[in-house]
Amino acid sequence: MSIELKNVSKKYNDKFAVKDLNLKIEDGKITVLIGLSGCGKTTTLKLLNRLVERSEGEIFFDGVSIDDIDKIQLRRGIGYVIQEIGLFPHYNVFDNIVVVPKLLGWNKRKIKEKVKELLELVNLDYDSVVNKYPLELSGGQRQRVGVARALAADPKILLMDEPFGAIDPINREILQDVLLDIQNK
Numbered sequence: 001m002s003i004e005l006k007n008v009s010k011k012y013n014d015k016f017a018v019k020d021l022n023l024k025i026e027d028g029k030i031t032v033l034i035g036l037s038g039c040g041k042t043t044t045l046k047l048l049n050r051l052v053e054r055s056e057g058e059i060f061f062d063g064v065s066i067d068d069i070d071k072i073q074l075r076r077g078i079g080y081v082i083q084e085i086g087l088f089p090h091y092n093v094f095d096n097i098v099v100v101p102k103l104l105g106w107n108k109r110k111i112k113e114k115v116k117e118l119l120e121l122v123n124l125d126y127d128s129v130v131n132k133y134p135l136e137l138s139g140g141q142r143q144r145v146g147v148a149r150a151l152a153a154d155p156k157i158l159l160m161d162e163p164f165g166a167i168d169p170i171n172r173e174i175l176q177d178v179l180l181d182i183q184n185k
């Protein structure tokens with residue numbers, strides 16, 4: 001799915017967090033936003049899943065204006081992975097991953113197959129982790145579960161906000177390779 005931002009701005013209390021951003025992201029591409037702390041990277045991602053509403057400009061998904069897409073449908077079609085937080089602490093791994101598929105009314109067999117497929121994709125052993133709670137996992141394992149959850153409903157778009165920032169360099173590199181693998185698949 002392609003994404004286009006045209007002259008997009010976001011102001012908080014009259015101060016620009018994002019100013020006049022023009023960006024075209026083609027279908028199937030990995031695009032990376034790089035910039036100094038506070039330059040508006042997180043805000044830009046949140047503008048795309050409408051956790052934040054823009055002040056000016058236009059955003060299109062496959063040429064369709066974001067205003068013409070139902071907010072809930074939009075969010076369900078976009079995976080979102082953030083640093084550290086994000087998993088529900090009182091849900092085990094299985095229940096964390098299946099939140100959206102359950103909302104979408106998938107049947108139990110399809111859901112279980114999906115969880116198996118996703119955990120395999122992020123190199124986690126189903127039987128060892130599926131009943132564990134986030135606190136019982138290592139940081140790297142938690143981030144993998146976060147990626148698996150973001151991919152659970154087969155989203156066309158995956159937004160990642162420094163998802164591996166808090167992970168040691170060795171695991172970070174492994175996870176980056178996992179992601180490229182996922183992208184290829």
Ligand SMILES: Nc1ncnc2c1ncn2[C@@H]1O[C@H](COP(=O)(O)OP(=O)(O)OP(=O)(O)O)[C@@H](O)[C@H]1O
Pocket residue numbers: 012013016017018035036037038039040041042043044
């Ligand atoms: N909810 C908010 N209310 C007011 N100002 C905000 C809010 N969220 C972000 N800002 C401001 O908007 C600007 C951009 O913030 P943003 O989080 O998008 O930056 P970033 O590039 O992701 O930074 P970092 O790399 O440090 O995560 C900053 O000046 C920040 O203080």
